[in-house]
Amino acid sequence: MATKQMISALVKSRQSIRAFTNQAISQHELQEMLQLASRSPSGTNIQPWKVYVVQGNKKIEIQNAVKQAVIAVSENPEQKGWYEAAFQYYPKQWFEPYLSRRRANGWGLYNLLDIQKHEKQKMQAHLLRNFEFFGAPVGIFFTAHENLHASAKMAIAMFMQTFMLVAKGYGFDSCPQAAWNDYHKVILPLLGAEPDEQLICGMALGYADPQHIINEYYTPRIPVQDFAVFLD
Template structure:
């Protein structure tokens, strides 16, 4: 066992967390290409490699942020408009059960507590939610899609590829925030990307250098112990 390699891999995995404030610092295109090259070694069913990634920066990124933020603000003013922006697939369950709902609430109130957002402060909550669609000021947005013809397994494949992207980024001193929130606005996203009609948005990832001074980046979610989710059997 190469303990030096193990430590490097473990550090990249365990130090990764969702960053919600980035510096206005550009990333060299070659670094992004290197990350995607490494990430493409992710496994996929019968090596179908169903992923497609749109790397969006500069004016195109500004256009994307402007259009999606505009739609989100319109929904905030007129909630009934949310019906126009439905996810292509259900990311979350229709009905939550414990312990998952408990972890979700712990996560939400832990973040809001750090940002001094109290229960009932809808305006502050709305502004924080809007930060998702501003990419938390990240200079790069990665939009991951799959072909609609592919089955649910392709989402498992692309999820492993996305994890590789985030770990490879962390190993290079970059940070990320995977965002399912963008899926509601897939029609806008795919339009700005000029993506073919047979593509489906799966996830958006903000990529950049974390702002070390911003309090929001102190928020690290807990993990349950191995004994709570793993079952070891030998008979």
């Protein structure tokens, strides 16, 4: 049985990694990690997750298709409406305290990358790295049947966290990526998905690049007393 110290160290060791080496992951390890992550709970054990693991040429094909779509939107903003996630992920209008936390997160990353407020092109270039899985050799897409609604999204979120912790145990790092969701109309056909599948999230997986400064960003958390209510 894992000790308190082991669990604590594992949980604290996971952080979103945004620069990877190109070292591949074996098929055997990928399968083992997915099997372990499938121990995640799901309402009435429906196990709604479908997982696409993309590597090599398929990964490049998807990256290129999405980057083309991103460029098309930047050149013709009217196309933006067509590229929208199948479900609303963030609020249309941000509000406090989330707005400040979100800004702090952005600036934490931009400061490390030495990107200043007016340097929109550099910001855009950083965001585009999402669509290269930040250089990771493995990209993952999580999908579910669209009629499963919130049950699938909650279960997949749990699957993803279990998977990311399992991956740490195997020596790998990850970054969950909702950035892909807006491009589901481009991605799903390239995955060979069924028409009733919904893209829930993407993820980058690989070995962290220890040289890259962006991986030094370790995010803060608010203390328990600021988010937990104990009633007796």
